[in-house]
Amino acid sequence: MINVKKLLALVIVGTFSATVANAASNEALIKEGRKVFVTKKLGNCLACHAVQGDPSIPQTGTIGPKLANLDTYPKEYIFNKIWNPNKTVPDSVMPPQGKSHKISKHQIDALVAYLQATTKSK
Numbered sequence: 001m002i003n004v005k006k007l008l009a010l011v012i013v014g015t016f017s018a019t020v021a022n023a024a025s026n027e028a029l030i031k032e033g034r035k036v037f038v039t040k041k042l043g044n045c046l047a048c049h050a051v052q053g054d055p056s057i058p059q060t061g062t063i064g065p066k067l068a069n070l071d072t073y074p075k076e077y078i079f080n081k082i083w084n085p086n087k088t089v090p091d092s093v094m095p096p097q098g099k100s101h102k103i104s105k106h107q108i109d110a111l112v113a114y115l116q117a118t119t120k121s122k
C-alpha cells in the first residue's frame with residue numbers, strides 16, 4: 001500500500017530541491033553576466049556604462065547612459081539592445097556585439113540576468 005505521508009514528504013523535498021537548484025543556476029548566470037560585462041575581450045560594457053547597484057564596477061564609463069532600473073524593462077528589450085543597438089537607435093555608438101558574434105546568445109542572457117538583478121528600481 002502507498003504510504004501517503006512518505007509520498008507527500010518526497011514531493012515536498014523534490015519541489016524544495018528544484019527551487020534551490022533553480023536559484024543556484026540563476027546565481028551562476030548572474031555571476032557569468034557580470035564577468036562578461038567587465039571583461040575587455042568579452043562585453044567590455046564598463047568602458048561605456050556605469051551600473052546602478054554594483055559599486056564594485058568602476059563607475060567611469062560615461063559614453064553610454066548609467067544602466068538603471070532595468071528590472072522594469074522587458075528581457076527582450078535588453079537582449080535586443082545588446083544584440084544590435086542600431087535596430088532602435090540607428091546612429092548608436094554601442095557596438096552590435098551579438099550580431100557580430102563577439103559574444104554568444106548565452107552570454108547575452110547572462111548579461112540580462114546580471115543587469116536585471118543588479119539595477120533594481122527599488
Ligand code: HEC
Binds near residue numbers: 037063086
Ligand atoms: C562604445 C560605448 C558602448 C559600449 C562598449 C556599450 N554600450 Fe551600451 N549604450 C551605449 C550608448 C551610447 C547607449 C545609448 C544609445 C542606445 O540606446 O543605443 C547605450 C545603451 C545601452 C542600453 C539601453 C539603456 C536604456 O536605458 O535604454 C543597454 C541596456 C546597454 N547599453 C547595455 C550594454 C551592455 C550590456 C554592453 C556590453 C555588452 C554595452 N552596453 C556596451 C554605449 C555603449
